[in-house]
Amino acid sequence: MLIQILPTRLKSAIEKLDINKITELRLRVGQACVIYYGNRFYLGSSGIVESKEQALITTLQELQDIVFSACEFSVYAHNDELKQGFVTLKNGIRLGICGEIVADKNTVKTIKNFSSLNIRIPHSIENCSLNILPYLYDDNNVYNTLIISPPGAGKTTMLRDLALQFSKKNIVDNILIVDERNEIASMNGGISQLNVGSNVDVYSSCSKQFGLINGIRTMSPQIIFLDELATSQDLDALDYAIGSGVGIMATVHSMNIYTLQQKPLFQNLLKAGVFDRFIVLSTRNGIGTIEGVFDKNNVCLFLGA
Amino acid sequence: MNWVISGIVGIMVTCLGVYFSFKYIKRKNFFNALLDFCDNLEANINFLQNGLKQILESYSNSHNTELNNLVSIMKDELNLNNKITLENWQNPTTYLKPNEREQIVSFFNKLGMTDCETQVNTIKKFRAIISMKAKNCTKDYEMKGKLYVNLSIMLGVAIFIILL
Numbered sequence: 001m002l003i004q005i006l007p008t009r010l011k012s013a014i015e016k017l018d019i020n021k022i023t024e025l026r027l028r029v030g031q032a033c034v035i036y037y038g039n040r041f042y043l044g045s046s047g048i049v050e051s052k053e054q055a056l057i058t059t060l061q062e063l064q065d066i067v068f069s070a071c072e073f074s075v076y077a078h079n080d081e082l083k084q085g086f087v088t089l090k091n092g093i094r095l096g097i098c099g100e101i102v103a104d105k106n107t108v109k110t111i112k113n114f115s116s117l118n119i120r121i122p123h124s125i126e127n128c129s130l131n132i133l134p135y136l137y138d139d140n141n142v143y144n145t146l147i148i149s150p151p152g153a154g155k156t157t158m159l160r161d162l163a164l165q166f167s168k169k170n171i172v173d174n175i176l177i178v179d180e181r182n183e184i185a186s187m188n189g190g191i192s193q194l195n196v197g198s199n200v201d202v203y204s205s206c207s208k209q210f211g212l213i214n215g216i217r218t219m220s221p222q223i224i225f226l227d228e229l230a231t232s233q234d235l236d237a238l239d240y241a242i243g244s245g246v247g248i249m250a251t252v253h254s255m256n257i258y259t260l261q262q263k264p265l266f267q268n269l270l271k272a273g274v275f276d277r278f279i280v281l282s283t284r285n286g287i288g289t290i291e292g293v294f295d296k297n298n299v300c301l302f303l304g305a
Numbered sequence: 306m307n308w309v310i311s312g313i314v315g316i317m318v319t320c321l322g323v324y325f326s327f328k329y330i331k332r333k334n335f336f337n338a339l340l341d342f343c344d345n346l347e348a349n350i351n352f353l354q355n356g357l358k359q360i361l362e363s364y365s366n367s368h369n370t371e372l373n374n375l376v377s378i379m380k381d382e383l384n385l386n387n388k389i390t391l392e393n394w395q396n397p398t399t400y401l402k403p404n405e406r407e408q409i410v411s412f413f414n415k416l417g418m419t420d421c422e423t424q425v426n427t428i429k430k431f432r433a434i435i436s437m438k439a440k441n442c443t444k445d446y447e448m449k450g451k452l453y454v455n456l457s458i459m460l461g462v463a464i465f466i467i468l469l
Contacts, residue, residue: 071417
């Protein structure tokens, strides 16, 4: 699917690489193509190159063609996603899009004159959560858990594997995933493109507010998985879910617990002790490095390598 | 024998006139079919928000093979991730002027490129131009098309009489 949306020049360069090892591709108009292939490299016509001078330079036309192809030649049909700055492909590949925002009375209508793209390729890494799984539940219940990490450190991959392990081990019978950007399960035609387990129901491409409130009413989940808490509306919906007695597994962008505590939006939530467990990830030893699992009193229960 | 030769020549001249008048009928039919295509597009984009490929797949105009041909080329080019060009719109319709063909190709290439509102505006503007052309074609057919037919009939009869 990545190959299908790329213009000829980039396509032939990517084809020389192992697509399964690519995690991210960053394209900026008039700038060298950057590829995350284990580490950060440049993309040249012969594949990976280390110097900027040998790298392919992205053109405006190429960028527009990629977005057009990613939107299945129908930008209008993907405008709701585009307004939020991304388009998700059928297999979960997400295009983050930057450009000129067209707004009318504080409402974003669309994005035009695209200037840069961040193409992220999801990878299902089964069993990556096995080491920390025992700290997230006991005989009676599953702990409300928050996964904390900077962008690109494997939050979504960890969340996906946790959903899978909860299903596999029959820890919970009914799990609901609220997949706002269609990255966790990558639903396509009602079928999940990434393995999230058999006990899972998925609301895809919907807001967290809708997913949480309606999901609790209609699907009766015991635990809800959701990615990237970021707004006060997300936290309001989270409040409703927790008040309803449903367990929560969520992720948030932050370096660690201390930096999260500095964010005004999260201060009340943390003070209220809503979350029982905090998993901190980083890229220290590569993507998905587990720094530790902490309880609500900041006591370290598991320390990563 | 003279009767037969005169008759054949007279009929051939008449047919030639009718052939010339067909150009106007074909133009009129093509632009009317294009108007129908625009209406179909607008409804699909504005209300149903179907993808462009799906819209093109489901579109077929039983009255106009030229438009079907154009839609089919567009579908093929989209599948190849390409744009439609004047060169790959083969069997160019002789009844369309070069600037009209350019306008149509340019319109087809704008499809799917923007948000819903801009698409609808683009379709409406193009529809207004085509609608004007369709009206002019009807007028042209009424005036010139019928004139060609009448003149050729008269000429055919005159040749028939002269040869006799």
